[in-house]
Amino acid sequence: xxxxxxxxxxxxxxxxxxxxxxxxxxxxxxxxxxxxxxxxxxxxxxxxxxxxxxxxxxxxxxxxxxxxxxxxxxxxxxxxxxxxxxxxxxxxxxxxxxxxxxxxxxxxxxxxxxxxxxxxxxxxxxxxxxxxxxxxx
Amino acid sequence: xxxxxxxxxxxxxxxxxxxxxxxxxxxxxxxxxxxxxxxxxxxxxxxxxxxxxxxxxxxxxxxxxxxxxxxxxxxxxxxxxxxxxxxxxxxxxxxxxxxxxxxxxxxxxxxxxxxxxxxxxxxxxxxxxxxxxxxxx
Numbered sequence: 632x633x634x635x636x637x638x639x640x641x642x643x644x645x646x647x648x649x650x651x652x653x654x655x656x657x658x659x660x661x662x663x664x665x666x667x668x669x670x671x672x673x674x675x676x677x678x679x680x681x682x683x684x685x686x687x688x689x690x691x692x693x694x695x696x697x698x699x700x701x702x703x704x705x706x707x708x709x710x711x712x713x714x715x716x717x718x719x720x721x722x723x724x725x726x727x728x729x730x731x732x733x734x735x736x737x738x739x740x741x742x743x744x745x746x747x748x749x750x751x752x753x754x755x756x757x758x759x760x761x762x763x764x765x766x767x768x
Numbered sequence: 769x770x771x772x773x774x775x776x777x778x779x780x781x782x783x784x785x786x787x788x789x790x791x792x793x794x795x796x797x798x799x800x801x802x803x804x805x806x807x808x809x810x811x812x813x814x815x816x817x818x819x820x821x822x823x824x825x826x827x828x829x830x831x832x833x834x835x836x837x838x839x840x841x842x843x844x845x846x847x848x849x850x851x852x853x854x855x856x857x858x859x860x861x862x863x864x865x866x867x868x869x870x871x872x873x874x875x876x877x878x879x880x881x882x883x884x885x886x887x888x889x890x891x892x893x894x895x896x897x898x899x900x901x902x903x904x905x
Contacts, residue, residue: 632796637774637817637818642894645892650892657867657886659769680771680773681773681774683774683850706894707845707892707893708844708845708848708893754790755787756845
């Protein structure tokens with residue numbers, strides 16, 4: 632699989648307002664998108680930092696993926712997302728190369744992205760995501 | 769402070785050879801630099817992934833920063849580095865904006881970069897680094 636680059640770094644935070652203020656102020660970030668996605672249990676903000684992007688993820692409750700992450704690990708880096716041309720093709724190539732897929736099919740992620748997650752165990756503890764900007768086929 | 773973008777994602781790994789093979793194979797990475805820095809207790813590889821960069825960091829022993837991180841947290845994301853024009857100026861602006869600095873002065877990091885670390889506590893648990901490509905003044 633050949634990734635185009637790092638699409639974003641996903642960061643789990645307890646309070647989205649505070650985190651957003653921090654990233655805007657400390658790093659000169661610019662709010663790109665913001666959304667609340669009840670079915671994913673998350674309130675999220677995409678912040679552009681120069682040519683880079685940080686996705687701030689706050690849980691809507693304790694029994695959500697980000698809520699459980701915060702309870703276990705505390706706030707911090709949650710995942711890294713690589714941009715690819717075609718998420719479905721990337722998943723096939725990742726599986727052949729020995730990755731353990733969390734998502735076997737692309738699904739609609741935050742901000743209209745087509746996404747799929749890859750298990751951290753085969754990537755030295757890093758929860759990794761592949762994303763493309765295309766509409767879901 | 770205005771960052772140019774994400775310079776790299778620093779990942780702590782137990783075995784540099786294995787991790788390097790994983791990143792080359794799974795994500796189509798390209799080895800950019802590789803170095804062993806005894807005084808930092810680290811063996812490191814910079815891997816280009818498209819326009820992005822992952823820095824793989826393996827400890828030279830248990831009693832090193834990366835060794836202690838691995839013992840406490842296991843392998844995974846360790847820090848994110850933002851590229852800035854001037855590390856010294858960035859440190860001044862970060863301090864005014866309320867960040868807690870680990871390094872009050874730029875120092876020579878891996879691969880000839882000028883670097884300084886910012887404490888994770890004021891950045892929602894994310895150990896952050898500012899780097900510039902310039903020589904140390």
